[in-house]
Amino acid sequence: MRNSAEGMSEIDFEQLAEIELKKDECELSSLGERKASLLQPAAEEVDLSMDHPYYDIARHGIIQVAGDDNCGRKVITFSCCRMPPSHQLDHIRLLQYKKNIKALYIVHPTNFIKILWHIFKPLISHKFGKKVSYLNYLSDLREHLKYDQLIIPEDVIRHDEKLRSAQKGQPIPSTITPPPRPPLPTQQFGVSLQYLKNKNKGELIPPVMKHTVSYLKEKGLQTEGLFRRSPSIQMIKEIQKLYNLGKPVNFDEYGNIHIPAVILKTFLRELPEPLLTFECYNEILGITSVESSLRVANCKQIIQKLPEHNFVILKYLMCFLHAVSQESILNKMTASNLACVFGLNLIRPLQGISSLSALVPVNMFTELLIEFYHQIFNSRTVAGESLP
Template sequence: MLKSIQTSTMISTTDLEQLAEIELLRDEEEEDEEQSDAGPPPGLPPRRRSSQDAAHPYYDVARHGILQVTGDDNYGRKLVIFSSCCMPPSHQLNHHRLLEYLKYTLDQYVESDYTVVYFHYGLRSSNKPSLRWLRDAYREFDRKYKKNLKALYVVHPTNFIRIIWNIFKPLISHKFGKKLTYVNYLAELRDHLNCEQLIVPPDVLRHDEKLRAAQKGGPPPSVRSPPPRPPLPTQQFGVSLQYIREKNSQVVIPPVMSQTVTYLKQKGLQTEGIFRRSARVQLIKDIQKLYNLGKPVSFEEYGDVHVAAVILKTFLRELPEPLLTFPLYGSLQDIIRVETSLRVTTCMQIVGNLPEHNYIVLKYLACFLHMVSQESIHNKMSPSNLACVFGVNLARPPQGSMSLTALTPLNIFTELLIEHYHTVFGSRCPPGQVTP
């Protein structure tokens, strides 16, 4: 039936809308069957709402946890997550306010490349916005929002989604349409995203479990992860700072960092939007492979400063323990409770608790980012802008994913590191310290 819908030129939009409603009702019946089963699988927590601060300008919408911004994808692009199952019944949610909240959130990130993950499961006739609202929303999201959206992943699509897509085809450009990817199982996201950073609602996890259990022949092959292989002696990505130091003649600054920073200091300090742009995916993978095999990398050959910038962010993001370490994560989050006049001093104290090697590497990075910020008149990257890019790559919680509310204190802390570099790092001079 769906194929005939997609190929027919005679069917009206009204007919498509009616078919969409029919498909949504079928989805609801399947959901009702799932929810009548004997409880969630063991180990999955109940649904929980976002703990947004009541002072948030869109607290009435944000408190539901419909929208989350968490970390980056595998290519250094900010992740924005929309979860239909978190939407309350329509009479409890002002959809106009929802649209304003979407724009308010995206406005903080659309100057950089970003990725959207849409969890479709949980959309019902009781909580879905009208088709008119969807059309208005698409028109509201003008070129500013669409230009830097690099990928849109629709997870657990149904016929309803495909029919809606058909309704909107006259409004959607071919270029935008190429950014859409349907994802049938959560495991398929692993090829594109860092799933450890992905905030997946428990309802979606349960639904995915049922889909995989119902599949003949067991779960999809991508779910069966091979046992981890020991890292190569030359490995640079995905291994600890200590491992890199031991395997590289006790070098203090990891080679990936020293080489990217050296190149960017020479070529990229005045590049507008440095660290905001992504690079060709396959090229980044190829460079990572060269590093991991111990082969030389010359960024001059690529002629694009954004390549080196993405490699630097990727290196930091893939450290098994973030540069600011797991034990200090709670202290970083508490910075928002500190009086503004005392925050620099608090930042110094937190940084002073880092292990020696982490401190040296962080100082090296912060010094470089301070240099970048000094050229903000050209590159448009102020300490605040740099903090939005690097904060999520410097720290993350020991368990689970980082919530939208956790980003604010992390960005504040990172901005302090960059803007007040000389003060924060001036009082401690560890042995063997190096500067960029």
Template sequence: MTSTSDLEQLAEIELQKEEEEEDEEEGQRCVTDGPSVPPINRSSPDSSHPYYDVARHGIIQVSGDDKYGRKLIIFSSCCLPPSHQLNHRRLLEYLKFTLDQYVEMDYILVYFHYGLRSSNKPSLKWLREAYSEFDRKYKKNMKTLYVVHPTNFIRIVWNIFKPLISHKFGKKLTYVNYLTELGEHLNYEQLIIPPDVLRHDEKLRAAQKGGPPSVKSPHPAPLPTQQFGVSLQYIRGKNNEAMIPPVMSQTVTYLKEKGLRTVGIFRRSAQVKTIKDVQRLYNLGKPVNFDEYRDVHVPAVILKTFLREMTEPLLTFRLYSQVQDLLSVESSLRVSRCKQMVESLPEHHFIVAKYLMSFLHTVSQQSIVNKMSSSNLACVFGVNLLWPRDGSISLDALTPINIFTEILIEHFTTVFGSRCPAGQVTP
């Protein structure tokens, strides 16, 4: 029987072998001084950030929701600097600091393994400490841990940790060999993927004869009845010029009737198969009866998924940069600034946004029962309402988005009160 120390030594040997192979294949190209190119859309955190020393490397990112309404948290090994340049205890604290904002809702962890080397890897002792410090509140709502581009090193480490890991937690681990496979589960375009990882994936696919197709394969033409993955204008044109998309009006109506007093509404996910089935029904133009599913979280997830899969966010690409500047506006002036931004929206987007925010304001008024305050709702909905053209949102970009969304919900009457375009609908 192989001892733990033997496995640790074997893991170290395997990691060194992988490094040598990478160096040979890439002409001695070395990443020990950090990633050769900074991650996509990684904005530098403010130097006043409590974990600036760690956050500035972009190792941990929050990247919106997956296809089923669960928060996505990403850990990129290739962003780890050499160990002597990073306090790994601080890294663990920063990871917990990030997770603390989302552990009350269902979430997903994505671990990009490529780029881990002897020079930058945390010790196995550190990994054990990390696992022991992640108590039930962290593990309970983590639905899946995706390990992307796993190697023999990962599998050996997994064997080391098996005795410590519960069977229930172990079932959450999913190995992903190519980014195309990840795209089957997540909104691939919205992930923050470091360029080094993209290049590595291209190399793996090129080496795999007849391997998986490129992640950039074109989307098929939408059906006339399509609801998900199309624009507001497309839905309106195919639904007799209805101002409020059917998915939104039906989910909001149902949730107003049966979901307002549900604790943690919008924080929980639903069965993946159920969500796929409901999306398929909507896209085929067939009726959906939410009572059949006996789960109020199904329409809640469907509403978030509908918003996230729009080809342009409800609050538009144009507003994204303006919202990012919100932190530079004095607190006392932010409501009026948000009102100006919202009133600049195209009429159809304004009407639908007003309809949605009126509903979320109603949800927040029941927060004593459902525990969903304006702030909590903003944390859930912000990334589903606004994102940049490339789809990925850095961790630091979330703060102004959440503040903006919270203002829209909390000060709904002030923000949406004066503009009354023709055809507006109130939920």
């Protein structure tokens, strides 16, 4: 690809977590640190020593963690304009994540790239071929992901402007983001906890959480791989729409226990402010520097600072996840496994996006909340709270 092209691929953090679950905790921590150095979230220059294992890749700033797509999956940008000559870079190490790609968007594709793709397409698996989409302008990305979170090199932005200005007499896609629509009175996804409380007669536990948790506790506790399977995205969107319109959802009709599991994760991920709040983010990232024997107490201190409403919902959720972990002999979902699935749905920074360096502390913090649920949550009760 020449300098004017930028490729971008999505990576599902849960897919990454799935791989990490197969490794022991020590290896996970080490690998997490190395990957965090490779995928810096926003820095143009990466400050690494020359003997760092990923120095040769990270110093170029080719790969960046860059927000979420419209399905909540993490996005990675791959900036071809920053690619050095081939003799300066190990391309095999650079493309080590290719097996985890869910979709590949190639922005500003040249005719040469299209010709190459046409030539080699018969040699590429049909499954991977369906993941590739060509986009002519950066603005086209808005249909697929949260564009404003992307980290785009200035060279690519200037090239995009040049291409758009060259299209004389042709309609150019608008780059203006339309104002958000006001939520429906029955809206359940993407609205604040306070909004849900006000619209549900003061109920502390949001209806989606209560519905999915109750269903899963009754019928899914012993399901192997609970929370680690992904049903059809279109089906999930349809169920979200039913909830948002205030219509009843009967999970028995779908015959797939993994659907309510994904709905629960989606609800948490789409909260305007994460359940663990922006304020707690830095403290949570510091859990790895706390002495092992003091980590549970440290978790308890952080949790005590949460607003009452957040505390009640978190307690409700962790009570349920603790019950799931108690069936891990059958469902294979230990506290550690559940933490890998839920951690990044519970906390994120106020500005920017979470980098892979946050993966280890966030997962560790979440695992402690699940495993030591009784010790951490037993000293605080709130009027009107309920447990699953």
